Amino acid sequence: MDKVRLGASGLMVTRIGFGGIPIQRLSEEDAISVVRRCLDLGINFLDTANAYSNSEERIGKAISGRYEGLILATKSASRKADGIRAHLEQSLRSLRVDTIDLYQFHGVNDFGAYDRVISALFDVVDEARRMGKIKHIGITSHSMDVAKEAAKSGRFETLMFPFNFVTCEPAEELLPLCRQNDVGFIAMKPMAGGMLENATIAFKYLLQFPDVVPIPGIEQRREIDEIIQVIESPCELTQAEKSEMERLRQALGTRFCRRCDYCQPCSEDIPISLVMTAPTFFKRFPPERIFSTWIGEGLEKAALCTKCGDCEERCPYDLPIRDMLEEHYNHYQEEKRKYQMAPSSG
Numbered sequence: 001m002d003k004v005r006l007g008a009s010g011l012m013v014t015r016i017g018f019g020g021i022p023i024q025r026l027s028e029e030d031a032i033s034v035v036r037r038c039l040d041l042g043i044n045f046l047d048t049a050n051a052y053s054n055s056e057e058r059i060g061k062a063i064s065g066r067y068e069g070l071i072l073a074t075k076s077a078s079r080k081a082d083g084i085r086a087h088l089e090q091s092l093r094s095l096r097v098d099t100i101d102l103y104q105f106h107g108v109n110d111f112g113a114y115d116r117v118i119s120a121l122f123d124v125v126d127e128a129r130r131m132g133k134i135k136h137i138g139i140t141s142h143s144m145d146v147a148k149e150a151a152k153s154g155r156f157e158t159l160m161f162p163f164n165f166v167t168c169e170p171a172e173e174l175l176p177l178c179r180q181n182d183v184g185f186i187a188m189k190p191m192a193g194g195m196l197e198n199a200t201i202a203f204k205y206l207l208q209f210p211d212v213v214p215i216p217g218i219e220q221r222r223e224i225d226e227i228i229q230v231i232e233s234p235c236e237l238t239q240a241e242k243s244e245m246e247r248l249r250q251a252l253g254t255r256f257c258r259r260c261d262y263c264q265p266c267s268e269d270i271p272i273s274l275v276m277t278a279p280t281f282f283k284r285f286p287p288e289r290i291f292s293t294w295i296g297e298g299l300e301k302a303a304l305c306t307k308c309g310d311c312e313e314r315c316p317y318d319l320p321i322r323d324m325l326e327e328h329y330n331h332y333q334e335e336k337r338k339y340q341m342a343p344s345s346g
Contacts, residue, residue, distance in 0.1 A: 007184025
């Protein structure tokens with residue numbers, strides 16, 4: 001498989017990577033099988049995070065005896081120095097390695113978090129680099145403004161950001177900035193967090209950008225088989241595919257949150273983009289990961305909405321936020337009831 005230079009890190013990663021979120025939902029045996037299928041197909045770039053429950057541990061077991069030539073990336077969302085250190089040590093143990101190739105600050109989605117990373121946490125991770133525990137430092141974000149600042153900062157060798165043919169703003173605004181500053185671009189959510197189902201169109205679109213590395217979350221062996229087939233076949237979009245892409249873009253455009261967070265702040269402290277993207281969580285995470293963590297806590301806050309409409313006035317995509325908050329909250333409550341009534345939950 002062709003490889004891509006990941007910015008100033010110099011890491012040569014395969015044209016497609018592996019995203020470690022969905023394997024949380026599988027049995028351990030199936031999760032290991034999926035990871036190993038990706039390795040068999042030639043993928044050498046595996047991305048996970050401390051926050052993805054058992055994902056690191058399962059990847060560690062899957063790559064046991066097959067580590068040579070692999071490039072491992074993981075992340076910490078902690079905003080405390082001791083938390084970063086603890087997460088890193090846990091990641092090293094779970095992945096069963098002495099060094100992590102790419103360590104990323106996870107979900108830096110506002111300037112308060114970004115300032116904290118720059119002023120207090122970057123040196124912690126840089127120290128780990130000097131000690132040989134990690135090799136390169138990256139950052140992930142859903143905020144275009146924060147991502148731009150990170151790309152210009154000279155601190156980060158890679159940037160992970162949502163990029164697909166619906167969330168296509170990076171092509172004009174962010175990717176050129178990364179190229180200018182030699183920052184490797186990793187595309188999260190190439191299938192829009194599960195909102196897109198046509199892998200052929202989704203990956204043909206991204207393959208137009210030769211220096212972008214998509215990391216789709218893989219749950220089933222057939223999914224990566226299909227994606228690899230797209231990559232290894234001619235990648236030019238046909239006119240019919242372009243028309244279908246535009247149809248899907250228009251259909252999702254009126255009901256699809258890009259998580260730019262221009263809708264914030266909310267007077268009731270509702271994490272609007274979290275609630276707006278709730279359907280993707282149910283597609284990607286096991287139920288206990290939703291109902292017993294910060295995800296569930298955030299979704300519960302949707303009940304506080306006063307329908308003031310301030311968020312809709314700020315939204316650059318004119319989304320019906322108030323209606324969507326109510327719909328997604330009701331769906332969350334229904335799924336929660338099913339989970340609580342299931343025999344395994346009690």
